[in-house]
Structure formats: structure tokens, C-alpha cells
Amino acid sequence: MIEYLPRSKQHIGLHLNQFGNEECLPGHFFGPAVRSHYLLHYVVDGEGFFEVDGTRYELRRGQGFLICPDIITYYQAGTANPWSYCWFGFEGTSAETLLKQAGISKSSPIFCYDQDNRIEQYLQMMIESGGLGKARETKLTGLLYLLLSLLIESSPVTSPEYEYTESRTEIYVEKVTNFIEMNYPYKFTVEDIARFIGLNRSYLCSLFKQSMHLSIQEYLIRHRINKACEMMGNTGLSIADISRSVGYNDPLLFSKMFKKVKGSSPKHYRAEIK
Missing domain, CATH: 2.60.120.280 (Regulatory protein AraC)
Incomplete structure (x- = not known):
């Protein structure tokens, strides 16, 4: 048939x-x-x-x-x-x-x-x-x-990700950045990322910082704040809405992190891009 x-x-x-x-x-x-x-x-x-x-x-x-x-x-x-x-x-x-x-x-x-x-x-x-x-x-x-x-x-063949020319460090760094890209709106820890990838937390943090020249936590903060900046042009979203959408349930903490990364408050940043 x-x-x-x-x-x-x-x-x-x-x-x-x-x-x-x-x-x-x-x-x-x-x-x-x-x-x-x-x-x-x-x-x-x-x-x-x-x-x-x-x-x-x-x-x-x-x-x-x-x-x-x-x-x-x-x-x-x-x-x-x-x-x-x-x-x-x-x-x-x-x-x-x-x-x-x-x-x-x-x-x-x-x-x-x-x-x-x-x-x-x-x-x-x-x-x-x-x-x-x-x-x-x-x-x-x-x-x-x-x-x-x-x-x-x-299949007896090793996963293709290890057949590429990238080093093992680059592979693990990509896994971290992919995890953050997929899950940045949610609450998780660096330990959760390490457990997901299957590496010791300290070892993974060392590999990541050596490659990216910043810690996993710093990368996560920057990623969340950059995503928040992309949302600032949407006037239908309040600052609190944006805060929650990028993983910060506490608007005060969000404002603190935002100013640390961008040098101005979320409110001032939004006013400048209008």
C-alpha cells in the first residue's frame, strides 16, 4: 500500500x-x-x-x-x-x-x-x-x-555538533547563550544552566568568561536589558510590563539593572527614543 x-x-x-x-x-x-x-x-x-x-x-x-x-x-x-x-x-x-x-x-x-x-x-x-x-x-x-x-x-555516529571545527569551549558557550535566549523571560540560576548542559557550575563559568570576557550572570543581565530596549517602542507596554517580560518581577531591581547597563533609567531611555 x-x-x-x-x-x-x-x-x-x-x-x-x-x-x-x-x-x-x-x-x-x-x-x-x-x-x-x-x-x-x-x-x-x-x-x-x-x-x-x-x-x-x-x-x-x-x-x-x-x-x-x-x-x-x-x-x-x-x-x-x-x-x-x-x-x-x-x-x-x-x-x-x-x-x-x-x-x-x-x-x-x-x-x-x-x-x-x-x-x-x-x-x-x-x-x-x-x-x-x-x-x-x-x-x-x-x-x-x-x-x-x-x-x-x-546511530553509532557521534552527534554532529562535535564534528564541527569549533572547540569544545565554543560548543558549551553556544549552549549557554541558546539557553538564555530561550528562557530569559523566566526565573533561573546559573546552576540551572550548568545542570541543563551537564557541566560543573564552576567549570562552565570559567569556560564562559574565558571566551566571552564576562560572566554568565553579566551576559544574562545584558541580554534581558537589550530585550527590554527592543520593547520600549511599544507604547502599549508599561515599564512594569516590560520588566516582567524580561524576567524581573521587581520593577525596582529592573530599573537598577537597566541603569547599570544603559546608563539611564528605563523611563528616561524610553523618552529619548520617542
Whole structure:
């Protein structure tokens, strides 16, 4: 069976285009041909082979292969023990990044998942979602994320963030700044950041200050105050509203921090930018 899906207008990061399964006849083949989106094939039983860029990969149960957009590929079921497989077609701005996290790419198109039958379960859940209405697209997208999460977690490849040219210090500093960007409106401590990243607080603070030439707490204060400045032009927000929106429930403390960073009170700063 195969089901084709319309292109998503809301899930631009990742979207399922089609899915299906097939019990192939001996020697059944497809290609050489190209596809316009990503296709993951997963072998449920039997054997076959996949060819891309002049390389042939022999595959069996528990293995799979990736077809990348606009790449010529060919695949064929075995003659003695033809394969049965399921497939998932998808696209989106996050697709390539997620696949790389699983160690799957144009240059490394083969993957293995033989721990359990969850991939087949997700396919069945996709099929059974046909009875849903407006929620179906979101459920299908969620199931696709779950499928890719299995491949990422089971991949022997080290997380791509450690394959980049950045030093380990730069990676941890980026984690800190990302955490602050996502959570600056809320109450948290430097200890919370260290626990989230998985490093000793003192060690993380030392790395951050060495790289950024200011402490994590100083960076957080500056980030919150800069965000407050961006809100100052919105006359619908009072100073107290802005204070709460950037993580300061105490307007007096907010005013003190604001003046420390910008050299003037929030009220005076707002008057000057009008």
C-alpha cells in the first residue's frame, strides 16, 4: 500500500509526503530514477540491494537506505529471498539536519535499526490515523519525528555538533547563550544552566568568561536589558510590563539593572527614543 499526502503549509520544518509498504516479488526493482524529496526505506524481511553513485549495498532485515532528492538511485529485491520493506517520504528545512544527526546522508545512505519493531509500529499508526480530521497532519509529523529520533538515538555516529571545527569551549558557550535566549523571560540560576548542559557550575563559568570576557550572570543581565530596549517602542507596554517580560518581577531591581547597563533609567531611555 501507499498513501500520498498534500504538501504542508504549517509544518515547514519537517513534513511527511508519503508512506507505504510492499512485499516485493523476486527481482522486483525500481530505477534508475530520481526523487524530489527524501525517502527512507526500511527492510522488514528478506534481502535486496541498493545502488547509488556507483556503489552497491547489500541489505537485509533491520537495515535501510536513504534516497536523497535529485540523486539517481536503483534498488532491487533478491531473487531467492525478496525483501519486504516500508518507506517514508518527507521534506522540510530540518530534514537534512535530522538525518545527519542519525548519521545518514548522501555519502552515507545506509542505516541499521534492529532493536525492536517500533518502525513498523509507527507505520501502522500512520495508517490508522486516516480516521482523523484536522489533527491528522500534526500526528503524522509527530510520528515522523519519533521515527527519526529512533535512528538518531541508535546511530553509532557521534552527534554532529562535535564534528564541527569549533572547540569544545565554543560548543558549551553556544549552549549557554541558546539557553538564555530561550528562557530569559523566566526565573533561573546559573546552576540551572550548568545542570541543563551537564557541566560543573564552576567549570562552565570559567569556560564562559574565558571566551566571552564576562560572566554568565553579566551576559544574562545584558541580554534581558537589550530585550527590554527592543520593547520600549511599544507604547502599549508599561515599564512594569516590560520588566516582567524580561524576567524581573521587581520593577525596582529592573530599573537598577537597566541603569547599570544603559546608563539611564528605563523611563528616561524610553523618552529619548520617542
